[in-house]
């Protein structure tokens with residue numbers, strides 16, 4: 001992946017280190033017994049309207065032409081717009097037809113997307129020349145392991161809160177959302193937990209052997225430390241807070257760094273040690289506002305909406321899900337184009 005060492009260094013200093021620090025502090029505070037009032041758990045999702053979460057996807061229409069070195073207007077922007085309209089529209093229809101399937105699909109999609117995001121960050125932002133993870137098998141293992149940390153560990157450690165979010169989201173459409181019980185039962189969680197722990201162990205063991213052979217153990221250590229940190233974090237921190245903070249402080253900033261690198265002038269600033277965000281926010285503003293308008297539209301349309309924090313989060317999750325499907329297509333296109341799945345690097 002053609003990211004210079006100077007740019008990687010800036011991303012590590014301005015994006016990775018802060019996220020490691022903040023996520024560690026949160027994990028330590030909750031390990032020490034911190035308790036927060038219920039409303040505070042929702043704060044990161046509320047902040048994600050502006051603080052990196054929602055805006056990180058609002059540049060998809062510019063990311064593709066920047067990657068391809070084309071003028072954004074008219075075809076790339078129109079194509080991405082159409083993609084959002086068609087896939088977003090179909091997914092919204094699925095929420096009405098089968099909210100349980102739509103919710104399950106959302107978890108799988110996020111698993112794939114957040115796992116892929118972490119994989120990309122490892123490949124693109126570890127010191128140049130370390131080539132980690134080096135082959136496709138290892139990359140797939142890393143993506144599945146990393147996506148499972150935010151999507152599965154909260155289910156294992158805090159099934160009741162997970163279930164409450166699932167039920168209030170499905171409850172936006174169904175009157176009675178209590179049919180969704182088996183994923184939260186101890187038997188399933190034990191089975192899922194053991195399988196996932198094995199998968200993570202295999203990913204790390206594979207990575208260790210591969211990295212040792214290539215002299216890239218320094219990158220493996222970053223991977224292992226991030227994996228351990230996130231596993232502890234999602235086990236300790238209440239899920240709504242944990243997932244919200246991860247979205248704003250971990251996933252979105254890594255993706256924004258990736259976008260900044262696609263923009264010539266901003267990439268130069270990054271190489272010079274700065275992380276130029278003004279241009280990012282300017283570019284992201286129109287579609288972030290459009291997403292907010294869509295949220296109001298959903299509020300008026302979905303049958304079970306309410307104004308409690310839980311009901312508003314549920315609504316926001318439906319919005320995010322509908323926007324995430326086309327976002328994942330765009331990001332997957334970027335992954336392919338940037339060689340994330342090419343045979344070797």
Ligand SMILES: CC1=C(/C=C/C(C)=C/C=C/C(C)=C/C=O)C(C)(C)CCC1
Pocket residue numbers: 106107109110113150151154161162165166239240243244247251317320324
């Ligand atoms: C809030 C929350 C959940 C789901 C969050 C999801 C699925 C968020 C997806 C965000 C995306 C895809 C952002 C785009 O990059 C869980 C895990 C059900 C339980 C705990 C609280």
Ligand SMILES: [Fe+2]
Pocket residue numbers: 056057113117251255327
């Ligand atoms: Fe994303």
